[in-house]
Amino acid sequence: MSSDERVKYWDSAWSNGRTHWHAKDINFALKNHGHLLLPGPRRRVLVPLCGKSVDMKWFYNNGHSVVGIEGVEMPVKEFFEENDIPYTTEELSWGKLYSSNDRRLQLYFCDLFEAKPEELGKFDAVWDRGSLVAIYEEDREKYSQFMKSVLAPDFRYLVNLMQYRPNELFNGPPRSIPNELVLQLFGDVCELNVLETLKWGKEEGPMYEYGMQEVVALLTPKK
Numbered sequence: 001m002s003s004d005e006r007v008k009y010w011d012s013a014w015s016n017g018r019t020h021w022h023a024k025d026i027n028f029a030l031k032n033h034g035h036l037l038l039p040g041p042r043r044r045v046l047v048p049l050c051g052k053s054v055d056m057k058w059f060y061n062n063g064h065s066v067v068g069i070e071g072v073e074m075p076v077k078e079f080f081e082e083n084d085i086p087y088t089t090e091e092l093s094w095g096k097l098y099s100s101n102d103r104r105l106q107l108y109f110c111d112l113f114e115a116k117p118e119e120l121g122k123f124d125a126v127w128d129r130g131s132l133v134a135i136y137e138e139d140r141e142k143y144s145q146f147m148k149s150v151l152a153p154d155f156r157y158l159v160n161l162m163q164y165r166p167n168e169l170f171n172g173p174p175r176s177i178p179n180e181l182v183l184q185l186f187g188d189v190c191e192l193n194v195l196e197t198l199k200w201g202k203e204e205g206p207m208y209e210y211g212m213q214e215v216v217a218l219l220t221p222k223k
């Protein structure tokens with residue numbers, strides 16, 4: 001699949017305002033478990049498939065360095081503009097880099113599968129929300145290889161998984177990612193600890209009928 005094909009669906013979602021996943025508030029998993037993801041100051045945090053998530057502002061405001069990767073340019077620009085953060089841009093052979101003036105906040109506009117791990121460096125923390133659940137099934141193996149290649153030795157990887165019974169009316173995105181699948185993809189180098197399970201009720205949307213639950217899990221180095 002080419003990069004254009006990969007982000008086509010998302011491009012149209014952003015252009016047409018079909019961005020129900022975008023939240024105005026910090027994600028509950030960060031509020032409840034952020035201290036486990038960021039046990040010390042000035043961590044380097046990766047936010048794959050970042051959209052214009054306000055969670056990035058939260059990391060930045062708390063003194064951490066943030067790198068986001070996003071395949072559609074519109075939310076990248078909007079992120080800086082809506083949060084009043086002055087920025088500069090830089091053309092790269094594999095994308096375009098938007099940076100805050102202090103360069104502590106950097107968003108790459110590129111297909112994640114075109115990003116160069118050696119140029120990104122290593123990350124102490126990964127915040128994976130709407131990312132592993134969003135990519136195509138055929139890209140999952142490549143995705144986990146990429147993520148594992150950018151983890152610092154003592155990493156913390158917090159992931160928000162969506163789990164439900166896929167059916168003929170809905171099978172994602174978000175795609176259902178059971179814990180066993182995470183272990184299949186990351187289990188060679190990670191241990192998985194489930195921190196919280198949030199079962200959807202009627203008020204969270206019709207998917208509750210298919211047993212929708214959000215599982216917050218922390219991946220840490222395998223001992």
Ligand SMILES: C[S@@+](CC[C@H](N)C(=O)[O-])C[C@H]1O[C@@H](n2cnc3c(N)ncnc32)[C@H](O)[C@@H]1O
Nearest residue numbers: 010021049050051053070071072111112129130
């Ligand atoms: C479900 S949204 C989640 C956004 C964000 N993580 C959040 O929590 O608000 C998925 C995002 O991934 C982007 N995306 C999808 N495939 C991508 C890819 N291959 N490379 C980079 N970004 C991609 C989409 O444009 C979209 O903004």
